[in-house]
Amino acid sequence: MSQSNLEQKTVTYRCPSNIALVKYWGKKEGGVQLPANPSISWTLNDLFAETTVIASPKKGENSQIEFFLDGKSKPSFEPKIHTFLQRISSIVPAATQWDLRIESSNNFPHGAGIASSAAGFGALALCIVDLEGILETGTPEFYQKVSVCARLGSGSACRSMFEGAGVWGEISSIPGSSDEYAVAFPFNLSEKLTHWKDAVLIVDDGEKTVSSTQGHDLLKSHAYAQARFGQAHKNLTELSQVLQEGNVSRFIELVESEALQLHAMMMSSIPYYMLIRPNTLAIIELIWKKRKETNWEMAFTLDAGANVHLLYNSKQEADVMNFINAELLPYCKNQLYLCSAMGGGPTKIN
Ligand code: DP6
DSSP states (O other): OOHHHHHOEEEEEEEEEEEEEEOOOOBOTTSSSOBSSOEEEEEEEEEEEEEEEEEEEOSSSSOOEEEEETTEEOGGGHHHHHHHHHHHTTTOGGGGSEEEEEEEEESSOTTSSOOOHHHHHHHHHHHHHHHHOOSOTTSHHHHHHHHHHHHHHOGGGGGGGSSSEEEESOOTTSTTOOSSSEEEOOSOOOGGGTSEEEEEEOSOOSOOSSOHHHHHHGGGGOTTHHHHHHHHHHHHHHHHHHHHHTOHHHHHHHHHHHHHHHHHHHHTSSSOOOOOOHHHHHHHHHHHHHHHHHOOOEEEEEOSSSOEEEEEEGGGHHHHHHHIIIIIGGGSGGGOEEEEEBBOOOEEOO
């Protein structure tokens, strides 16, 4: 066996995606991937990325990266991974000392329009920090370092490291919160908001016309940016109370208002753009109508796209599923929706 074979290491992690309740939208100037406002999200245990990294000591001057998605070589992803490795090299110096073969897959259909960067960079960061071998896997220090690295790949990825809700961005009402990494929501969640689920209604599965990274950039010169950042602080402080107290009606109001503010910021930036589609609106209106008729505990939220996340209390699962199948499915692309429980952290597969 050659020397390089002896030193080759392989690791596999599964990392969940997450859905923000208070949205990260805008980056601080003068830092790398620091959020302009704090955000909070729930992990989506059943929508995850699984990544295997095979690391061997680099043979040439520069690291060689090979990236495979669902078994297919994707050279177009490699520049983004090089940038990521460069960014984390001050924290994980070994990151640029290896040749890497990265094999990744998502358990949700590729091209379903679901942001996969959070789960994808989360899983990659877990593998790299594990391969470095300095911190004991699974300890709080390990996850903190992974969260810093994941953030440098994609901001929202840093919140995928916790069993339940994760908070990213410094805010006085959340002890320990930081712009550099996410922390687990430090308070007990009310029973009333613990067993919720997410049905992601796929409205559009195409490429977004404006990426999240471009969207964040437009906040730099946005007329309402400061007001929005202030609002996010206020909403997160209140949502923290609401989650502890189990105030479901206010939870619904805050979550829906956050989703609409996110898209209102897109529509009022220069250049302005719109990612919601007619079917997004049709679904939102049907959710509002149904809630008025039934009082079911459910709320919609949106990420930076046309798909609708229908968050609901699992005690109403049967009713909500009937509602989706009977009334919302006609508005879903290819009649597709994906379900996930809320919560669940990353797992080391081997
Ligand atoms: C709308 O994390 O995808 O989903 O940091 O540039 O990679 P980059 O952006 P990204 O932004 C996600 C924004 C959002 C809201 C959120 O998840 O908080």
